[in-house]
Amino acid sequence: MADTLTVTDNRTGKTYELPITDGTVRATDLRKIRTGADDFGLTTYDPAFLNTASCRSAITYIDGDQGILEYRGYPIEQLGEQSNFLEVAYLLWFGHLPSQAEYDAWARTITLHTMPHENIKKFMEGFRYDAHPMGVFLSTVGALSTFYPEAKQIGDAELRRIQAIRLIAKVPSIAAYAFRHLKGQPFVYPDNDLSYTGNFLSMLFKMTELKYQPHPVLERALDVLFILHADHEQNCSTSAMRGIGSSQVDPFSALAGAAAALYGPLHGGANEAVLKMLAEIGSVQHVPAFIKKVKAGDGKLMGFGHRVYKSYDPRAKMVKKTADMVFDVTGRNPLTDIALELERIALEDDYFISRKLYPNVDFYSGLIYQAMGFPMEMFTVLFAIPRTAGWISQWEEMLRDPEQKISRPRQVYTGAPRRDYVAIANR
């Protein structure tokens, strides 16, 4: 049997052979299916891209039915157990695991780029005292494009690599500055003696002590959470990164757009929405009534469901395990019992089972962040930090892809037919 699709256009009786490649038909091949010389030809219609591959990518592989997630072929479970976030960021960007020398050089370079331009502090001080940290984060990342004009030369591979390093290195500093601004506390400069997550914790929580000592369990827990959030193939925010980047704008501006997409409650904002939902439920006794509301179509069970995973999100399992590590240090988050009861009931209820709704990466992560002392407004920022490594690696792959050009979908026009302008006096 040939790898082709034979289609007959019943409007004309004509038959066409379309090649099948990697389980796809090329949308532009449909253009030859026309009813006449002046017919543009068939296009595909796929709102929200439910069934459209936008690119070829070698970075992340997901099997939603099997609950599989791999970065460059390595299972997320093994990376979460044995790797660290900086090594995973290296893997995403370069496509292979580093040697010890490569890793040391990479970690050193990242460390030496953690300090933002001093003017960023002035920029930050312009925000309201209660500015949402995600709004501060995405604005400041976009503003970085004005500090590095050479980033516009996106055709220069070495300059692209330097901007990638700057972004991976500086997003924790920007996030920490946004947090300290929200708390009304002085900014803390990076401490180059500490690890990536240890330094982040220092910039967040250092007070009057001369040197901040991160708790090793919390430092490692954050590192595992960063690994789990680093990339996830063509999700909403990564598609935004690729789409904006396809216009050949600098990576800081593109990443600001990606962060804006992640800000939404259906995407990265879900971990904040989960905590609000758990607080609204208030007690385990109220869970059945809440589930009843959701089943009646009144609101969603935030932290549940996924466009790709139609089984348990493999990251959610690891987040749940990390929660136990953190709670041993911080004490158990009282909202955990409500979350566990929600999961128990939902996994038995046909409404959720029939829709293949399982906990996703956001369902438990907020509980950990809250136990670690982060306010809910910081949760999506904590997602954006590690996802920066995924966004920038996907951006690099897009720019290297000879098939990629400026992203510009078509539409089905449903508006008014052609009509003449009517002067206002005659309307």
Ligand code: SDX
């Ligand atoms: C992330 O794409 C990624 O990779 C994203 C992410 C990443 O790493 O980048 O994994 C991170 O964004 C995780 C998802 C976080 N969002 C949430 O937890 C918000 C709650 N979840 C939903 O909004 C929803 O499940 C989505 C947005 C995640 C997926 O939506 P889809 O694929 O468009 O599914 P759908 O909305 O068409 O739902 C199918 C059915 C519908 O019911 P019917 O209309 O068929 O009766 O399931 C229902 C939905 O109403 N449904 C839910 C539900 N999610 C879907 N019902 C109750 N609670 C939910 N959470």
